[in-house]
Amino acid sequence: MGHRTESSWVPSVTLLVGIGDTDIAALLLGADGRVRGDADMVFEGQPVHPSGAVKHTKKALSLALHEVEPEVERIVIAGAATSGSLAAMAPDRAVVVAWLIARPDDAEAVVYGEFFRESGGWKFTGIGKGYASGLAELVTAYGVEVEAEAEKEVEQPVAAPADGPVPLTGVAKAPGRTPSRPLAQSPWQALVAPSAPARKAGEAGGTPAPTASPAVTTAPAPTASPAPTAAPVPTPWPAPAPSPVPTAYPPVERAYELVEGWEFGPVFEPFTASGKGGEAVTVDGRVPPGPVLVEAAHEGEGYVGVFSLNKFNKDDDHLFSTTLPHFTGSSVIRAPGDRPLRLRVEARNRWALRVSPVAAARRLTGTLRGYGPEALLFTGGAADLRVHFEGKEDGSGYVGMWCHEVAGRTTLLTHPALMMNATGPLVHTVPIPPGPLLLLFSADGPWTLTVREIG
Template structure:
């Protein structure tokens, strides 16, 4: 399995092998992406989860063995992370670094060999996560140069360090050498059986996301005499919730992008807009089958999650999983062949959702884009390098959908995962000739992106790139179903 790959595993007691010579920990996460408390960390000092679902069995010839009883994992837990850290040096120094899952009969059901480890001293190697009533194994490979302490803090764990450990870390940082920072217990004078983890403090509220240039701001309903912001072309009542207070600054929606002669994949239709508040199931009938852009903005500071619902009314793959305040982002969804798209939304506060044609997504050019949150971008030119600077603290996952030779607009080709990291990053991703969908699947934080070394498209000279109808002139109207 390659980095970012995933697959179902049998819902049976699994044994997991982590190689070679690493310290191993397991984190139990709720849908917020955080542990509930000290009990949700399994490590050498607490080798059994309170539920009994995961046990740290010990080490044999450099391999650490875990046992995971998937049926015993509590319903509140949606992800189980397998974490490894190096006592000395960096993970690039670990020979044959891997994690493998075995069924009770000894059959290997999933394996991930880490081939790109660098100066990190800790890494989320893999995760087991719920999907469609079962469990899947994902090859993660997300490293941390600030060690196990940094990894733990990102998942809601308050790591206690005594003064000697802090001084050691500071000295090593000054020497510019990566040092693993182990989980260590506090050292009060009369402590007995100290626990090295503490319940996480209340997270500080992130700053409100910046407005996108040229976007139409959202405004809660207001009296007729309420002033309109000078930069807004027209007042747009968005949330439609009378009880919702008018915010001082609300994330604007993405402006609809006109389709151009350089994009021909997917049907064109009039955008559909839906507003509401808190959790909901949103149903859209009469959409053309195929990929669409779901533009979602929420005013609130709670958890945001969205999943497409299958024909069996089961959750599909996660579209968004975020704890960002005032979440906003563009998501990539696939309309089934029957033209009926159903989306389950978990949110706290008023929200607006728009469904747009794929052709309405933002084009990548040599001019810098600046935004925050997940997004769907289109590359239509020749070969180029995508230069991206990410300033978030959480996941950055980027997938490419290369559409050359893919003639079925009702489906998407297999995606290629090109970035799967955590924390602030500078990335340069080589892009093939367009048309290519660049999907920022996870990006909880601000980012900037532009093309470098852009070459002319090999087919521009012969006019082979077909044209599409302008969205503003689309004749078909979305048939509104039961909402």
């Protein structure tokens, strides 16, 4: 790649990158060293990459390196010419990058450094290359199409349209497009040309174009149903608080963390995909054969289904099949060894998938709340599990749980133990054996689980 400075490894986790009060931006590059479209620029006016892996917040950048699409080879960090120190901090607040920046002479914009892939991981290298003509020259070097009169047009603020905001991907006075706020608020915004569309999901090396993602308010959130009077909650158990119900599209943003000591299933860097409507997804080679965690999210209302495909490219098993609004869920499936794992998504709106190690599932301890189906890990001793299922608004809704005892195993049980199988709101206690256990919990709505070990 022609790096000119000594490079250092960084952990493949979510890093917070900043240079003091300097506003910075990221450009996501493919193997050709160029952006694939407007969506591959992340800055104040376009703060979230479609993959969700790179975000701009408070003059800093959040880089979820473990979620970056495989087509992205490099992430360039750039901004206005300045002096200072670029720092990258891991979730445990450890500083993993500290790069001193000296402002180049006669430069208006600078490439501070870049993160790049190597041998299955990520490295950082400092660059410090200046561009005398400013941001336009800098981004053009990486394939961004810039209008010749962009700077002049930025000086003329354009009023927001009466029918609401539109995606911030255009330039003032572009035919048929009106920005939702004055472009002068961000010097980067004027550099995004409307003639450089992002490739759609499913195209070679492509990502879906960014769209505004306001909170969905048209569908009423399910309300908590009271526990049946015939089975009151015993006084030794605390009364569960209402479980959270998503009110907006959550693109599988839960942090990637592995449960310590969990040994069931292979360990690998997660695979992510997103799109809208029906689509077939081929998981890349980073996912080895064996049990893997599949997380899904769907925007708004409507049916969503996720199915695995067999070697004949036909539906093999269903992971999710629901009309639950603002759906989120997770389950475990076996990735085959003789071919890539393929998933078929049937959905009405936008969706996101993440395939991770089973060890990335949530651990069941104390009190846990959720919404929809979820794979849970239990590593404690024999316990009683209190289930409070709130059900649907009309008093219906399914709730069930299957138990895989995974000690010493490398595959899922063919016939896991069915621990509960019921419909409608309920409060119920289920005795569970000592761990390690993989619990596949299924619910058509909000729930609360409280675990109490025996003895």
